[in-house]
Amino acid sequence: MSAPAPTDGVQVRTPVPDHEWYETLAEAGPDVLPSQTPGWRSAVCAHGWRDATRLYLWPDGTRLLVPLVRSAAGSVAEYASWPEGWGVGGVLGAPDALTPDRARTVLRDLASLPADRVYLRPSPTSTAIWDALVPPGTRRNPRMAQILPLDGGFDHVWRHRFRGTLRSAVRRAERAGLTVEHDGSGRLLPEFDRLFELSLDRWDRQSDQPAGEVRRRVRAKNPLSKFTAVADHLGPHCRVWLARHGGQAAAAVVALYQGPYVVYWQGAMDKDRAAPTYAAPYLLHLVIEDACAHGARALHMGDTYPGTSVTRFKTAFGPDEYHTAGYWIPGAGVGRRAPVQDEREDMRTS
Missing domain, CATH: 3.40.630.30 (Gcn5-related N-acetyltransferase (GNAT))
Structure with missing residues (x-):
């Protein structure tokens, strides 16, 4: 029309x-x-x-x-x-x-x-x-968008983009006994969502807002039905990466794929399990390694704000920053x- x-x-x-x-x-x-x-x-x-x-x-x-x-x-x-x-x-x-x-x-x-x-x-x-x-x-x-160029392959990214603290964290994670799987069918979404619930609780405790306010607002924008809808309509272009420790979920990433781009869309963790094992940075490093192996040009890391813990986590991977x-x-x-x-x-x- x-x-x-x-x-x-x-x-x-x-x-x-x-x-x-x-x-x-x-x-x-x-x-x-x-x-x-x-x-x-x-x-x-x-x-x-x-x-x-x-x-x-x-x-x-x-x-x-x-x-x-x-x-x-x-x-x-x-x-x-x-x-x-x-x-x-x-x-x-x-x-x-x-x-x-x-x-x-x-x-x-x-x-x-x-x-x-x-x-x-x-x-x-x-x-x-x-x-x-x-x-x-x-x-x-x-907004501030962070985009990690993958030119030169994973070895170049590892040596010239990743900060030394991140490389150390990855090495420690490799000795921590983590197991990792990824899936593009939506099968792992319930486990991701359980970790997301734990993350909501943590974000709410860290906020200076009234108790429950951050949890309510972030959950309203990110219900399980949203994650499910994306997985249903993008199919194998939406993949959940999950790290376990001792058989229990520790951290998860939802990554999206389109042509030469990968998007770090969502992340969540059980901090009690993930922090000692460095599961969160290790998992994202595996997403990046896999993207390089498949010829991806860049990893889009989403929007953030300068000075936040989220920004610091992403900055360790060496992305370029775009004020948008x-x-x-x-x-x-x-x-x-x-x-x-x-x-x-x-x-x-x-």
Whole structure:
């Protein structure tokens, strides 16, 4: 179905058939994340949202696709690419397709949607374009993305990216008697979720918020049904890595795979078992080693904030840091919703 064209003869199609989405992914080349695929869209929609993806077509044949969903409940619609906690949506197209003029066209169209607000979370590499062009009234939601290049293979990453403290931790873990398995069928998700519950308790105790507040908020954004939906719709592209000690689960990582990229999506641990055995850094080091063995170009380590324990854990692996953002763009129904809360407390891992 077609939507009203923004300007300059640009056509807008919504919803977007999967075959056109895949054609756009092919044009984008290898720089596509798991969260920019139709499978991810389906997982988001299985979690209470409706598909509202938009495809922009210029007269010269250029096209840009914005993965987008619409809230399924409430009197005032909310659009997001993607909802917070669901990673990068942003804008997809051929490598040179996103120009300032085309970005303005996309922003005008998103701001015209019948919504109080539209959330756009673009790729970290395009932040400069959006920072310069977002309309007045936009709320910038700052993020720091950490991406570990895997150029040169695992030996290079081990020697030149990993910090000495991390290499020491891995060596100690190798002597700790850990056993590790990974699976892409969803079979290990219940064990991951039990570790996630323990992590929730720990994060809640560490917070200066009222007791139970962090647990409630983080769990609301990350229920087991969310993990299950991603595993169901991404299939073998979603893998759970699990480390055990003495037969008991100690730490787990959920990793996502798309082309030359691996995403460290979720992590959790039983600190009483994981800390003495260094299970958490050891497990992520194995994910990285496996990614290198399969020719991956980079490991995306997700969003974080400077100075947090999560950031320090990830920094030991030697990633590059990108200061990026998501954008709450005022929509046509602006003014009827309470201000967006700071999401800093919700960005946690193992």
